[in-house]
Amino acid sequence: MEYFKKIIRYALPYKKYGVLNIVFNVLYALFSTLSFLVLMPLLEVIFKPNSEPVTSAPKFEGITKLIDYFKDYMSFYVGEVAGDDKSKALMMVVALVITTFLLKNLFNYLAMFFITFLRNGVLKDIRDDLYKKTLELPISYFSEKRKGDIMARIGTDVLEIQHSFLSILEMLVREPLTIIFTIVAMLLISPKLTLFVFVFIPISGYIISLIGKSLKRQSDSVQQEQGYFLSLIEETLGGLKVIKAFNGEKGFNSKFQKSTKRFYNYSNSLLNRTNLASPTSEFLGIGVIAVLLWYGGRLVLVDQSLDGEDFIAYMGLAYNILTPAKAISKASYGVKKGNAAAERVLEIIETENPLADKPNAETISDFNEEIVFDNISFAYGDDYVLEDFNLKVPKGQSVALVGQSGSGKSTLANLSSRFYDVNMGAITIDGKDIKDLTKDSVRSLMGLVTQDSILFNDTVARNIALGNPEADQAAIEAAAKVANAHEFICDLPNGYETNIGDGGGKLSGGQKQRVSIARAVLKNPPIMILDEATSALDTESERLVQQALENMMKNRTSLVIAHRLSTIQKADNIVVMEKGKIVEQGTHQELLAKNGVYKKLVDMQSFES
Template identity: 60%
Template sequence: MDNNLKKLIPFALVYKKDIILNIVYNIFYAFFSTLLMVSMIPTLNVIFGLNKKITVEPKFNGIGGIKTYLEDYLNFKVTELTANNSFEVAILFVISIIIATAFLKNITNYFASYHVTRLRNGVLKDIREKLYEVIIHLPVSYYSEKRKGDVMSRMLGDVNEVKNSFFQVLELVVREPLTILFSIITMFFISAKLTLFVFLFIPVSGIIISRVGKTLKAKSTKAQEQNGIQISILDETLSGLKVVKGFNAEDKFISKFNASLQRLLRLSNSIGNKNNLASPLSEFLGIVTIAILLWYGGQLVIVDKSLAPTTFIAYIALAYTILTPAKAISKASYQVRGGLAAAERVFSILEEENTIQNKPDAIVKDTFDRNIKLENINFAYQEENVLTNFSIEIPKGKTIALVGQSGSGKSTIANLLTRFYDVNEGKITIDGIDIKDMDMHSLRSLMGLVTQDSILFNDSIKNNLLIGKPNATDNKIIEALKVANAYEFVKDLPEGIETNIGDSGSKLSGGQKQRLSIARAVLKNPPIMILDEATSALDTESEKFVQVALENMMQNRTSIVIAHRLSTIQKADNIIVMQKGEIVEQGTHDELLAKEGTYSKLVMMQSFE
């Protein structure tokens, strides 16, 4: 059994009842499908007047003679009806057997489909649920290496492919094979010689069909990768639409997207053509087999006279009914190969190792009492160190500012404090406890984060703020908005705090979005605040509003301010000047200016006095 199929079994076993009932109904479906063809024999015999006249009701003598008993009993009933009524009544009787059998076949087909639909949709929901849980818990570092579009493609497209293809396996291993099996058993009962003759040609058909679908899995994997690339390009286009238009880059992006479309078209055509070949190929090979069967069976009927003509017609009908499930099996086996490729991509995320996790005995800490220490930190995103032997202490209630040129490692410290990444060497402690030993939920509960990019969601202002504190009242939300200097524009909005702000806050200005980000952090009310270049993307007027909001927020809190604009950190208790991941200077604003070193040069470059 394929490994990916094994991994799918635990998801399917949740719906054990539906699996069992699907199998039971499929067994009945296969049985009634065969019985429907067999029930043609008495009907044809009655029409052509070939049925035996039996006037004494036959007796059942055990399972070995069941075939003879059923034939004789049916002939007895037809003889009785013809004698007591008319020929039309006998015809209606045998036709009613066909109608009843057809009804039972189709009702069991419905119930089998009903239960497999519940199974497929349930497993789809469960896999997506599990996948989203894994996606949201994987470390930030995972997404710096993967395309977002590829992850989205696996979440949406690949899981759907698994649902559509894999659950055909139930029909592949139960319904269609049983239909074929019951048909073949019945064919053996009718004529063992003819059935054995036909069986000489079946292995040849199987070999031809399997060879055609050999490369499907590899091509399906490539097609799904291309689908991920397309979603990535679309995501990047929509996220950066202003840049695309502003730089007249529409043609470049169209060309990039169309190139991916062309690659996907070639792969999809190749996969589709092989899938499309499955059904006609299996049907053609089946017709060839039936043609041979007609030649040999005709001799048994006309020359040997060992087979009744009406029985031979029913035999041909039975042989033809094998074609439909055989076509379904060959088509489903091709689709399962595509499903295997999709499942491989889905399970590669589900099995992705989360390198940043809680220890089994993680410490839950809900207060901050003394200090934060970074001790001899070495950290690299890839090979070259971003921080080298970096050590600082941040006492409770103090504001520490980190300044320096781009790439000096300032934002990395915010990523390490929040455990978006783990240090390579050294340790970070809060009140003497290594943050790796702390429960991550409690660690992040101690911190509020305001980033350079105001990350807001397509929802109301209220719901965006409640992310930090889900149970906050409207009054608390309004208080937080006032501290963040945001209530002055929120109160004028048509629906106040219930106003939807659009995708990524697109209905608001940059300054308004940033003030809402600050309000979200204020509402959370954590003892430690991390401000990662919170004003660098704002114009001068917006910066003034935001700066007031930041100063309001930082009162009576421990604050780590990562600043590009030095005008925002002159009141900090300690300013740490960084260069290439190391501390080159530290002190208050006035002390550093007096040194006339790196900080003084940075101030002069920004024309700050």
């Protein structure tokens, strides 16, 4: 019940619907019992046509005589209206039975109508919290998780919670009250018969409970496997070109089929055990009914301590217990399945964000002096990528980072944007440690253009306006012109309103990069971080993009991570890195004159060219 309690707190904003559901469920449970009790006058009219009519209103003689009082009062009322006309009396009793059943079903519908708003509201809020937490958690969290598994939790696991935990809310009042009201009516008709029946109910309940003990473990296996093959689908769609190029279709197909085979086996085991609940509980219920028929028949025929019409109504009431009892039995299995889903969902929601803003975090709105990397060290795992690293980036200067792959260049960009936190040392902006500032305010000072142009399945205009959603069309077009993107955008079928497809798949590499640059230009931040922004471009695209970058970096502080050294010759300071340390720094001409590591890198690229 630990997870159920955590999930149920999501129902609090919708408690008014819960209250209305309870009210109508109480009325449903009451009329569910009454619908069988009103059969007694009907049966009496049919089976005892010559009985003497009740001519005076009966007197209430205590709770134990409630059923007799109810029968006599109904007979008196029918006799008052119908008189000696048995046909009219029969029509009245039939109308009463129909009205009772109608009200019972009306209250049932209203109870389900209001609980729908609560169930779907909880579903929406859990999904919203999951997605919000997904956006909040650091990038490092998702490097350890499969994307498909996250998708499975937001999709199928949340639905499982709705089908299991939230289904319980429907029956939390209705089914127990129906059973209670029915048992009270059964006790009032025949205490002896009811006590005899309830000797067998604990035995039935024990047998049913034995079936569901392993459901949570099996359900967890199903959900984990579903997360795995969703991840496989996501990876396949993302890398389809590479899979085909390397003839990897068979390998991926085999991997997927093994996963679906495991899912097939887990699902069969889970569903077969779950499906066993309904027939088992029904068979045991019929067993109880059979005992009732035997013992109750003796009370009518041998002892003659029970009227025939009362016994038939009693049997209807006894069968009325079976449906809610089966529902409660299935709900117990639902709780076990829901536990597995809730555990996976709450694992994300309750994950502590290591990059969360401090309670007293300051907001920074301007950049006036310098960015300082003060003796910082950082490791993704056990091996340090940066150790005792020191660097100053004064305002208005362009600082380029060069070096071989794995030297820590992109790590510096990630740390500057606070996608990760340093293990030791500090990164400061105008003397303030970025850990003491809000992430939003730090990132609002920065624009980012990466090697992989990350675009979204939306229009060109909305992709450019990501960092400034309020920008008007003129501002969007101005940013595109600075990025040398306006001309090709105008040639698209719908211009700026053209949808560029998943990941910007309808654009070329150079076009995607220029849209990314336009996005950074429109944001107009004082600090620009360029992570190998031109390395994936052809010569023509590189020329256009480089010109756009130079326009954008004028009078702006820039941290440029470069692969092609020809693009950073105008930088104010070029920092050469090896294994997380600075080995050289200076201007392009100063570093060439040193005839060191930088000169070798330039010569190698010149030779390759």
